[in-house]
Amino acid sequence: MLACLCTVLWHLPAVPALNRTGDPGPGPSIQKTYDLTRYLEHQLRSLAGTYLNYLGPPFNEPDFNPPRLGAETLPRATVNLDVWQNLSDKLRLTQNYEAYSHLLCYLRGLNRQAATAELRRSLAHFCTSLQGLLGSIAGVMAALGYPLPQPLPGTEPTWSPDPAHSDFLQKMDDFWLLKELQTWLWRSAKDFNRLKKKMQPPAAAVTLRLEAHGF
């Protein structure tokens, strides 16, 4: 009996589940990423106000909603609800990572064109924050053991003004960039909220399941 107990104790450190008790897991980093998306959302609201005023009317009118033309290269945040719900964690994170990588590049291009110094400062500040979000997403992916998506060589997205692109179309693109960025931030908040709930301890998970039944 005593020998049996000793054997169990001897093998106890080898049990992986117990071994992990000190590791907080990806939960906190997901929470941080979620917080960051909310913060960026808030920050973008102020930046978009300034930038749309810079673009002038009708871009800064509240009901201005042009068709999405010429901004096809922008990653789309809108997705079918079923598709979104069925996304795997890895794909969900990969899509986020790729989207922000692209958006960041475009945003930097936007910064280069901005005519006023104040606007450039605001954009640069936002770019830094977005870079932080990207790093945060990368951290979550690393914590979950997912590899980072590698950009294909030569397909680095740029936002340099096309010679055939008129200023007006450029403004439309800028408008859509900001709008898409905002949609992405909303989506990311939902993505990370979902992930967060998923990664919570089992007790919490039960609660979640109960909630799900409620729906």
Add this chain to the structure above:
Amino acid sequence: MADCIARVMDFTLCLTQRSRMVDSKRMRMTSNFQWPLLTFILLYLMNQVNSQKKGAPHDLKCITNNLQVWDCSWKAPSGAGHGTFYEVCIENGSYSCYPSEKTNIKIPALSPGDHEVVISPLRDFGSSISKFILSEKNVSLIPDTPEILNLSADFPTSTLHLKWSDRGSVLPRHSNVIWEIKILRKKNMEIVKSVTHNTTLNGKDTVHHWSWTSDMPLECATHYVGIRCYVDDTHFSGHKEWSDWSQLKNVSWSPDSQTKVFPQDKVILVGSDVIVCCVTRDNVSSAQIGLTKCPLIHLDGKNVAIKIHNISVSASSGTNVVFTTEDNIYGTVLFAGYPPDIPQKLNCETYDLKEIVCSWNPGRPTALVGPRVTSYTLFESFSGKNVRFKRTEASTNESHQLFFQMLPNQEIYNFTLNAHNPLGQSESMILVNITEKVYPHSPTSVKVKDVNSTAVTLSWRLPGNFAKIKFLCQIEINKTNSIQELRNVTIKGVENSSYLVAVDKLNPYTIYTFRIRCSTETFWKWSKWSNEKQYLTTEAIPSKGPDTWREWSSDGKNLIIYWKPLPVNEANGKILSYNVSCSSDEETQSLSEIPDPQHKAELQLDKNDYIISVVAKNSVGSSPPSKIASMEIPNDDLKIEQAVGMGNGIPLTWNYDPNMTCDYVIKWCNSSRSEPCLMDWKKVPSNSTATVIESDQFRPGVRYHFFLYGCRNQGYQLLRSIIGYIEELAPIVAPNFTVEDTSADSILVKWEDIPVEELRGFLRGYLFYFEKGERDTSKMRSLESGRSDVKVKNITDISQKTLRIADLQGKTSYHLVLRAYTDGGMGPEKSMFVVTKENSVGLIIAILIPVAVAIIVGVVTSILCYRKREWIKETFYPDIPNPENCKALQFQKSVCQGNSTLKTLEMNPCTPNSVEVLETRSIVPKIEDTEIISPVAEHLEDSSDAEPENHVVVSYCPPVIEEEIANPGLDEGGGTSQVIYIDIQSMYQPQAKPEEEQENDAVGGAGYKPQMHLPVTSTVEDLAADDDLEKTAGYRPQANVNTWNLVSPDSPRSTDSNSEIVSFGSPCSINSRQFLIPPKDEDSPKSNGGGWSFTNFFQNKPND
């Protein structure tokens, strides 16, 4: 025949008309040839008549397009067949004929003048010959229709470029050509522009260009262009006409499938009008610029345009123009701004002669940014080099700068700054000699090095290649507590940027602050100041010995040497110690070194003459010795003088004394200190006769003692001794004074001196005030000389210490005040109250006189009383009659006894001399005047007192009295019938209830008023009573109560003059203690109201 004539006439007219049209000059020529012409017409008519049979060629018409060949045509004669040949013969100097198969012929241009043209139809025998007169005037010049070589459109600029050839080679002469170009728009060919363009032919085919910028973008609608020309040859006398219009050429934009708005990203001048169109296949619902909606102008198809008038300046991202279709929006951005302003304040200078910096102000903002921003190019014309301005951060109105590398061996530069933006360009020029425009950098790395204690070297760096120029540098030298000094130095410029100058004439051991700035010798600008560099110069030996003085100690055995620390500029370093030595003829004695903070030394010397020398030492060396003689030459002729300062110092003057060979010395000390005291001293050159002693230590109101010493043969003699104040103040205390002696009319006051410290000035006198006054009353009042009741004595003799104040009143309190004053003001006052002594003689007199008067009065009274003793007795002490003699009383007794309840006295015919109501009562009334009390009154009172409710009233019996009076024997015999009126109040005093009685009286009305005894004596009285009987029944009050009340309730007086009772009854107040004397004198029946007096007192006497 008629037809022919008509035709000839026609032709002639036609010719005439044409010639008119061509030139008025030619018209005149024509008129000159009228007669030959008529002859010719006649000939012609003959010819026509001959050829009537088959007709003739007619209507000859010539035109030219190049002035070299005339193309003449005519109409064939009627009936002429197809194969008719013509021979055309022209008389042009020679006669030449040309065959022609057609009805036209090209002939070389004929010389000026009329030429006969004969057209003969050949092989047609029926036809006749036609003769025409032809001249240049009849020829029309119609240029060939021009052809557009090329029409191109520059869509971004909305410009049409037209290219055509003038075909100048076919027109031999240098003629002016007018081209008319028309531009039509849209498919319905609206003419939008028609312009003329002049050229000159040069004999060669020249291609001409013409450009036109459309207000509407060319993409918006198809534009058509046509051209025609008019050759204006001045030498051609014929008719000139416009050519036909060329074939129209058009430009149109071939739209791709995408809808577009034009112009795209156009930069336009603020305030201009602009048309923006939308080339689309959709229906455009609205258009707006910024937030403003614009009306649509419909173009071909579904294209629309808007016209913007007077566009305002754009924001940095441009002005958006948006067209909205059903499902999309299209737009463009317009950039409304200004062309660049002329660069202002263009200035070129160099910091280092290596690089030229040109700076300018861009002037008015263009409102264009980004790729449309103004670009600047700086062009140097001598070298042909230029630099472009690289835009840094959006610099709106700040100064711009461009750097231009200097070229070797070039000093003069001619710069042109060109500003350019999409709306235009402007430029500024400047010609500079760059060696005159050097603005050096501020010197750096300033270093200081010693040369000696009064000189240093300054080195600094000034980067740049200045080998060819000279610098003018300023060195600012700052010394603490001193005015800053600026020294200018000229330095030759060097290549290695290092500069070095020596700075001399500095003070040893002094902290200096240096800073430097430079400019070129041909001044342009000072550089900025370098950083400050602080430096302490090295020490040097002290330049002078210390200022010394000596004092003998109070016991005269020791000599104390004092010296002052050397000022910084003389110490030349930090003084470490002093050496003191004394030398006499025999020996030299040296003391040990005295360290610096100590500035005195005590020497024990005998009375020999010594010379004491003091030397200051610093780290470099010793100062020259300061020498002072120990000897003091006595001066007996000394007196203490006074002096008062002016301003900050005390001026001292003295007479010039040639014997004084060395300096005068003034030493001073606070006079309150004990000797020897020394605060400070001052040396004055021997040739001076005045000085002002100034010291920070001087305080107002403090007495200082000044001693002026003269120096003679190396010995000092005290010349003057002065006490003085820097400023006099008022004394702070009052003199302490006491009263030495007091008499009835004088006071002797004595006071003490005020101590010097509290005097605070030279005492100039005392002010003594005095006035009558008690301590309490005059306490608050200040004594001022202005008041009339205050007497003042000004005591200017300050040695006076007492004062006698005379002429005072005896036994009176006096307020004395004493205060001292200086030139600085009045001191506080000290006051005292003194009562003068009583005047004894007066007192005695005051006592003696009343005593003497009293004695005399007493004696006189006694004599009078003695002499009038009989009268007095009768008056004041008459015999009392015996009541037993009265029968009436006996009668009345029974009556009264029978009716005890009603005690009213019945008016019975009785003649009582007096009435006494006898009732046995134990109470003895208290009567003051017992001497004259009536027993009757006594009883009366008793009865009334015992039974007040029974109204016991003793009344009168006037009728009975009258009868009784008739019995004179009784009256006169005894004399007892007189009633003594006594003080009524004294009678009633035991009751002491006058008010109650008054009330009772008022109620009862007929109540008893026990004021008297029954009047039974005087007939006069009886008469009066008789009179009264008519008015009063029974009781009569002796006085009118109302009158009492009116006068005074406390002191009612029976002096009612209206009442007759006065003469009878009691005329006096019940309060009165006076005797009421009945008015026996009939002459004055009513005078009894005056009260008691001496005269009344004696008046009764004659009646006795």
